[in-house]
Amino acid sequence: MLLRAASLAKTYYKNKLAVPVLRGVDLDVDEGEFLSVIGASGSGKSTLLHLLGTLDKADSGTIHLDGRRIDNLPARDRDVLRNRTFGFIFQFYHLLPELTALENVLMPLMITYSTLGYWARRGALRKRAEAILDRVGLSHRLKHQPAELSGGEMQRAAIARALISQPRVLLADEPTGNLDTANGQQIMAVLRELNRNDGLTIVMVTHNLDLVHDTDRVVRIADGRIEPEAKIPAPTFDAVGAGK
Amino acid sequence: MYKALLCWRYLKTRYLAMACIISVMLGVATLIVVNSVMNGFSTKLREKLHTVLSDIVIESTGMEGFADPAGKMDMIRDDPFLGPKVAGMTASMEVFAILQFYYPSGDRATRPVRMIGIDEQTRGDIGGFKKHLILQKGKDTISFEPPPHVRDFFERQERQLIEKQARDALETADPNLPPPPAPPPSRVKVPCGAFVGNLIASYRMKRPTVGDDGKDYDEQYVLEQGHPIFLTTLSGGGDRMDPRNDRFIVVDFFKSEMSEYDSNYVYVPLSYLQKLRSMEDRVTSIQIKLHSYQDADVVAERLQRMFPGPLLRVSTWEQKQGPLLEAIKIEKGILNVLLFLIIAVAGFGILAIFSMIVTEKTRDIGILKALGAGNSGILKIFLGYGLSLGIVGAVFGTGLGITITVYLNEISDWLAARTGQKIFDPIVYYFDKIPTDLQPSMVALVNVGAVLIAVMFSVLPALRAARLHPVRALRYE
Incomplete structure (x- = not known):
């Protein structure tokens, strides 16, 4: 068991109006698993992902990584976890607009190392970033800024950025949500390949049922709880249409 | 990073x-x-202030000044504490006066001035006095001596005057009387030199536009070297003061670029002013130059103790220009x-x-x-x-x-x-x-x-x- 969440609860407040998002979520993620979390908009999928990745704090409940509790770690340790153990990709890519694709990919490493440490290793780190960008098919776009890249290219750069620190878990929040079908499928192919060849653990959140049939396991989140082992209907043309 | x-x-x-x-x-x-x-x-x-004023001034509070400046300066020089700190001293006499001269047009100008008698031997080195004289700038010593051609002119004028008086005397003499005894040989007297403040001697004429030198005025001199001026002041000794006046020759101009000084001061030799005012061996102030201005306050304090009383006041130039x-x-x-x-x-x-x-x-x-x-x-x-x-x-x-x-x-x-x-x-x-x-x-x-x-x-x-x-x-x- 790589990642285990137990009775996670989270309530948001909108103008003092309590909006419970998660009401006791239990979730286990195995090492090397490609897990999909599906659910309607606002069902709390993204919140769950943020909690797993220590970007946000749960009101109650626990999260364990390798049997070690991580949700109550001091901020500094959680920063390190996000930097090295978790990789994030988002629906809107979230690249830094002032930096080139290569610099964006190098950003987690720049955060990892001190200025001197980074400077001493810069050649090797740069090679690593170039290799990863090559792997996601962006070797021709190293010096381009996000504004000069297409949506698919931006998402591939974001994947490269998430992979640069060799994380143990990739947390993907609607990774194809902003892409057309062809580009979405390419991104999915990249993720699947990473999961199969490198044994990368992936937790993907989506509302697009079309994407999930190829993942190892699917759970559905509804009313703030996980429904055990959601049965996903085989993809139909309707489902593909509904996804778009 | x-x-x-x-x-x-x-x-x-x-x-x-x-x-x-x-x-x-x-x-x-x-x-x-x-x-x-x-x-x-x-x-x-x-x-500027410092070059015109000396480091320390001992001055009398009244116009009649104080006696024996040389003795006082010796006292200061011989003092074991003050002696080594003092670089130079000079005595001077300051008094108000009325200046009269003629414009080139022939009109007469009369204006109040401050007349200062200075010792040309010692004054030049105190402060930056020497530097402010337009014509004598760069010379080692200052001098009230008129230049030769001016001297010659006045000598000739005087001699002609004397000869004319002698002729007149002869012509008007009664032929019936025995000729008067020959007058004693008159010494030809050339007026004493004076340094006139630059703004007294000149005025600024506005130009219509700013010139190449960045100035929009011309300096027009109404008094030039060799021109005569008349100074009237008061005698110093005795209970009743009477006016004393004399003729001087402009030999140089004093330009410190401080209008307060340049438009008010006329410098004449100290000894001459003393004689004119019947105040032999009296001065109104002693200017002191120090080796290091940092000593000014202690020196001033010591001097004040040396010359107590209401008659004399000791101040540094900063105190004088304090406000x-x-x-x-x-x-x-x-x-x-x-x-x-x-x-x-x-x-x-x-x-x-x-x-x-x-x-x-x-x-x-x-x-x-x-x-x-x-x-x-x-x-x-x-x-x-x-x-x-x-x-x-x-x-x-x-x-x-x-x-x-x-x-x-x-x-x-x-x-x-x-x-x-x-x-x-x-x-x-x-x-x-x-x-x-x-x-x-x-x-x-x-x-x-x-x-x-x-x-x-x-x-x-x-x-x-x-x-x-x-x-x-x-x-x-």
């Missing part, structure tokens, strides 16, 4: 940041220019406070612009936090940003300020020529150019202050950025 990179990129890509840089730059430049000019004024003024110097100091202090307020205004500009940049960069901050950047890292990005804005602004501001200061007079002339509006009127001030004094310590202080203010005002937005919740920041549209 990422902090420096992002700082640099934000600096390069945010045009809004230019506004911050410009506001810091203008503030720094203004402070440097104004301080340089204020320092220039005060330094130059002090210099003026103090006024300049106060003015400078107030100006600096006001100008730092201007930089503070720039600081609030930085605060506003920074807050906008933080808002604009909210999503980036969320991304960085998702990638593992800590609060302190985010804080440092924006503090570093403020610091670099401050430094860049300060560097450009220093460059601009120094350039303006160095070319201030050219700029002022150019502006005057363009607008026809005079910026610096030398007639109003003591100087014919805007004096500037660029002090490295002042420039450094202004820079440090500006950078500090820039950083201080970026603390608040930077803290806000650091405290942003990553999820909320990521969702920020």
Whole structure:
């Protein structure tokens, strides 16, 4: 068991109006698993992902990584976890607009190392970033800024950025949500390949049922709880249409 | 590493940041220019005042002065404490007088002046007196001796006068009487020389436009070397004072560029003035020059103890010009406070612009936090940003300020020529150019202050950025 969440609860407040998002979520993620979390908009999928990745704090409940509790770690340790153990990709890519694709990919490493440490290793780190960008098919776009890249290219750069620190878990929040079908499928192919060849653990959140049939396991989140082992209907043309 | 990179990129890509840089730059430049000019004024003024006044003055409170100046100077020289500190001394007599002379048109001019008898042997070295004489500038000693051609002219005139008197005497003599005894051989008397304040001897004629030399006036001399002047003053001795007058020859002009002195002072030889006022061996003041001005206060105190009583007053030149110097100091202090307020205004500009940049960069901050950047890292990005804005602004501001200061007079002339509006009127001030004094310590202080203010005002937005919740920041549209 790589990642285990137990009775996670989270309530948001909108103008003092309590909006419970998660009401006791239990979730286990195995090492090397490609897990999909599906659910309607606002069902709390993204919140769950943020909690797993220590970007946000749960009101109650626990999260364990390798049997070690991580949700109550001091901020500094959680920063390190996000930097090295978790990789994030988002629906809107979230690249830094002032930096080139290569610099964006190098950003987690720049955060990892001190200025001197980074400077001493810069050649090797740069090679690593170039290799990863090559792997996601962006070797021709190293010096381009996000504004000069297409949506698919931006998402591939974001994947490269998430992979640069060799994380143990990739947390993907609607990774194809902003892409057309062809580009979405390419991104999915990249993720699947990473999961199969490198044994990368992936937790993907989506509302697009079309994407999930190829993942190892699917759970559905509804009313703030996980429904055990959601049965996903085989993809139909309707489902593909509904996804778009 | 990422902090420096992002700082640099934000600096390069945010045009809004230019506004911050410009506001810091203008503030720094203004402070440097104004301080340089204020320092220039005060330094130059002090210099001028000091060259006209000596380090320490012992003066009598009354017009009748005091006796035996040589004995007093010996006393000072022989004092074991004062002796080694004193570099030079001279006695002088100051009295008001009425000056009369004729304009070239023949009209008579009469005006009040201060007539000062000085010892030409010793006065030249006290203060910068020598430097202020227009015609004798650069000479080792000062002299009231008229130049030979002037002397010759007056001698001839006198001789003709004497001969004419003799002739008249002969013609009007009664032939029936025995001829009068031959008059004693008259000594030909040439009037004594005098140094006249430059603004007494000349006036400024306005030119219609500013000339090539940057001046918009010509100096027109109404008194020239060799012209006679008449001075009337009072006798000094006795209970009843009576007017004493004599004729003098203008031999030189005194130009300290301090209008107060240049338009009031007429210098004559001390011994001659003493004789004229029947005040032999009396003077009104002793000027003392010290080896080091730092001793001035202790020396003055000691002298006051040496010459107690109401008759004599000892003061350093700074004490004599105290109110003026103090006024300049106060003015400078107030100006600096006001100008730092201007930089503070720039600081609030930085605060506003920074807050906008933080808002604009909210999503980036969320991304960085998702990638593992800590609060302190985010804080440092924006503090570093403020610091670099401050430094860049300060560097450009220093460059601009120094350039303006160095070319201030050219700029002022150019502006005057363009607008026809005079910026610096030398007639109003003591100087014919805007004096500037660029002090490295002042420039450094202004820079440090500006950078500090820039950083201080970026603390608040930077803290806000650091405290942003990553999820909320990521969702920020």
